[in-house]
Amino acid sequence: MAADGSLAMSGTAGVSAGRANSLQRFARRRSTIAFVMTLPLLVVIVGLVAYPAAFGIYLSMLNRRMTAFAGTLNFELLFESETFWMVAFQSCFFAITAVLLKASIGFWLAHMLHHIPNNRQRKWRGMLLVPWVIPPALSTLGWWWMFDPSYSSINWLLSIISVPEVPWLGHHWWARIAIIMVNVWIGAPFFMIMYLAALKSVPEQLYEAAAIDGATSWQRLRYVTLPMMANIISITVLFSLIVTFANYDIVRVLTNGGPRDLTHVFASYAFQVGILSGNIPRGAAVSLFMFPILAICAFFVLRSVTRRNKEQM
Amino acid sequence: MAQVSLRRIVKAYEGDVQAVKGIDLEIADHEFVVLVGPSGCGKSTTLRMIAGLEEITDGEIAIGGTIVNDIPPRDRDIAMVFQNYALYPHMSVYENMAFGLTLRKFPKAEIDKRVKEAARILDITPLLERKPKALSGGQRQRVAMGRAIVRDPKVFLFDEPLSNLDAKLRVQMRTEIKKVHQTVNTTTVYVTHDQVEAMTLADRVVVMNHGVIEQVGPPQELYHNPATRFVAGFIGSPAMNFIPARLEEASGALRLQLPQGIVLDVPEARTARYRQHAGKPVLFGIRPEHLTDDKPTDKTNPAPLSLTPEVIEPMGMETLAHFKLDGAEISARLDPATPASVGAPLRLIAHMDQMHLIDPTTDRVL
Numbered sequence: 001m002a003a004d005g006s007l008a009m010s011g012t013a014g015v016s017a018g019r020a021n022s023l024q025r026f027a028r029r030r031s032t033i034a035f036v037m038t039l040p041l042l043v044v045i046v047g048l049v050a051y052p053a054a055f056g057i058y059l060s061m062l063n064r065r066m067t068a069f070a071g072t073l074n075f076e077l078l079f080e081s082e083t084f085w086m087v088a089f090q091s092c093f094f095a096i097t098a099v100l101l102k103a104s105i106g107f108w109l110a111h112m113l114h115h116i117p118n119n120r121q122r123k124w125r126g127m128l129l130v131p132w133v134i135p136p137a138l139s140t141l142g143w144w145w146m147f148d149p150s151y152s153s154i155n156w157l158l159s160i161i162s163v164p165e166v167p168w169l170g171h172h173w174w175a176r177i178a179i180i181m182v183n184v185w186i187g188a189p190f191f192m193i194m195y196l197a198a199l200k201s202v203p204e205q206l207y208e209a210a211a212i213d214g215a216t217s218w219q220r221l222r223y224v225t226l227p228m229m230a231n232i233i234s235i236t237v238l239f240s241l242i243v244t245f246a247n248y249d250i251v252r253v254l255t256n257g258g259p260r261d262l263t264h265v266f267a268s269y270a271f272q273v274g275i276l277s278g279n280i281p282r283g284a285a286v287s288l289f290m291f292p293i294l295a296i297c298a299f300f301v302l303r304s305v306t307r308r309n310k311e312q313m
Numbered sequence: 314m315a316q317v318s319l320r321r322i323v324k325a326y327e328g329d330v331q332a333v334k335g336i337d338l339e340i341a342d343h344e345f346v347v348l349v350g351p352s353g354c355g356k357s358t359t360l361r362m363i364a365g366l367e368e369i370t371d372g373e374i375a376i377g378g379t380i381v382n383d384i385p386p387r388d389r390d391i392a393m394v395f396q397n398y399a400l401y402p403h404m405s406v407y408e409n410m411a412f413g414l415t416l417r418k419f420p421k422a423e424i425d426k427r428v429k430e431a432a433r434i435l436d437i438t439p440l441l442e443r444k445p446k447a448l449s450g451g452q453r454q455r456v457a458m459g460r461a462i463v464r465d466p467k468v469f470l471f472d473e474p475l476s477n478l479d480a481k482l483r484v485q486m487r488t489e490i491k492k493v494h495q496t497v498n499t500t501t502v503y504v505t506h507d508q509v510e511a512m513t514l515a516d517r518v519v520v521m522n523h524g525v526i527e528q529v530g531p532p533q534e535l536y537h538n539p540a541t542r543f544v545a546g547f548i549g550s551p552a553m554n555f556i557p558a559r560l561e562e563a564s565g566a567l568r569l570q571l572p573q574g575i576v577l578d579v580p581e582a583r584t585a586r587y588r589q590h591a592g593k594p595v596l597f598g599i600r601p602e603h604l605t606d607d608k609p610t611d612k613t614n615p616a617p618l619s620l621t622p623e624v625i626e627p628m629g630m631e632t633l634a635h636f637k638l639d640g641a642e643i644s645a646r647l648d649p650a651t652p653a654s655v656g657a658p659l660r661l662i663a664h665m666d667q668m669h670l671i672d673p674t675t676d677r678v679l
């Protein structure tokens with residue numbers, strides 16, 4: 001009413017007062033405040049996720065000298081390259097095997113820890129977390145010494161029980177196994193700690209009810225523990241799959257992709273092609289390759305997590 | 314169907330803390346027995362030992378004549394309903410109820426028949442496809458009972474099954490449980506801390522305190538003839554009044570000397586029973602319902618006394634009045650029509666044929 005009144009009285013002053021009023025109203029709207037408060041996050045996402053991703057896609061579409069737009073040429077060339085398919089196979093083999101082993105060993109360790117009384121559990125938990133806490137580049141260096149053909153401590157231990165010497169990093173299959181071993185050693189404690197927390201959250205009475213219903217310990221695991229942990233298992237596996245797929249440091253330190261490029265994964269191969277060989281667009285194309293695979297995995301896993309949450313929680 | 318026998322059952326935890334101190338109990342076939350007592354009295358531990366969820370430190374438990382001390386829960390042929398229902402959240406109501414039978418490899422048709430029959434008894438047929446999350450507290454409780462019923466076990470065990478429900482639903486489910494027991498007639502051991510639940514459900518009530526059984530008996534027996542001060546005070550609501558007194562003998566008759574110079578005559582029928590305690594301090598126990606306003610009544614041996622109420626609680630069908638007598642808290646049940654007000658002395662009548670005397674040194678009812 002006041003704005004209308006002043007508008008009627010004098011022309012210009014009334015217009016500017018009305019504008020200030022509506023501006024104030026706009027600033028006070030809940031949606032405006034919400035937008036302003038989320039702005040820092042939006043800036044971070046745009047700056048650190050959207051822009052690099054878009055720039056990566058842009059890079060992958062340039063020619064080698066980065067002077068002209070080359071369309072999908074880089075991808076086409078990759079699809080024709082035998083090495084690339086070998087890297088794709090090795091990445092999938094490495095990530096899937098390592099994640100399965102990490103999840104199984106982590107689950108087993110969590111179960112063992114869960115059955116230790118709380119007061120004695122802490123020191124075991126601490127000790128078992130050590131591999132996860134040491135910087136991977138350093139611990140991998142330690143493993144590299146243990147695998148070294150001249151003074152391999154692992155081979156020395158094997159020789160005690162009369163097992164012949166293993167060419168850990170010399171033969172491509174042994175090298176692949178060695179990489180997986182190190183990755184599992186570093187990553188299993190993470191699964192252990194996540195699964196231990198999940199195990200602790202399963203109500204004890206469900207196990208008691210199952211015991212009375214007639215379940216053996218194996219059936220309690222199958223029908224109570226696993227379904228109750230389904231969400232945390234799928235989320236940790238998805239998360240670890242993404243991180244393991246993108247793993248770079250272990251391959252770089254342990255084998256540097258050798259022998260004969262047979263142990264490269266996407267990240268180390270992208271580095272080799274993009275940085276060491278100076279073909280940045282091609283390297284970008286390599287690293288973009290895993291994105292659609294992981295996106296599809298993430299979509300299905302997260303959808304089933306949401307569904308279970310709706311049903312059970 | 315089976316009887317359950319507990320013989321000298323002991324449960325001790327680390328550090329020699331005894332939760333159950335050598336109890337004996339025989340539960341007959343088809344009987345509904347309620348273990349009742351305050352928290353920490355050992356009632357849940359006893360139930361869990363029957364279930365096989367707790368190890369027995371000493372003694373013997375037999376179900377249907379077989380000693381089950383070393384038999385795991387799944388082979389004891391029992392079913393249990395937990396306080397928080399313990400339904401499997403990832404299974405539908407049907408799957409929850411069928412789970413025990415599936416594990417025991419029952420044929421599908423038989424499982425289906427039993428689940429549907431139990432669902433009919435409990436009136437949960439429309440809920441069979443739902444997950445526990447989509448059920449109310451009362452419905453979850455029914456499913457938990459259904460899971461027990463379908464198994465057709467030798468013994469039902471209930472561990473405070475109504476504690477998580479609101480007051481109204483609790484009364485309703487109490488009736489349901491009684492109805493179900495009348496239908497399936499399985500031997501039942503039921504644990505609760507609520508004496509009303511115990512009184513209304515049980516064929517026999519077992520009152521426990523500090524790991525021992527205080528008294529076992531039908532509800533009315535416990536109400537009218539409590540064996541100890543604990544049982545007298547635990548059974549009945551509001552609780553029995555205890556007033557320190559002295560038993561005196563004068564010319565062959567006994568009378569109670571209460572604080573503030575109140576004297577109550579002990580009925581002749583009780584004289585022989587109490588004579589040997591004459592001259593000793595005792596605790597005079599009388600229930601609020603036997604301490605009423607002074608009105609002509611057909612009850613025998615009314616003894617008048619005058620007290621000043623501190624709090625008046627009108628309940629509709631009755632009025633509760635609370636007094637203080639030399640430190641002892643006393644309550645009385647009054648006719649709602651009685652004009653009672655705080656601070657104004659009130660003439661009461663103690664129905665002495667319902668009196669109890671307790672030896673303050675042993676806490677046993679004389």
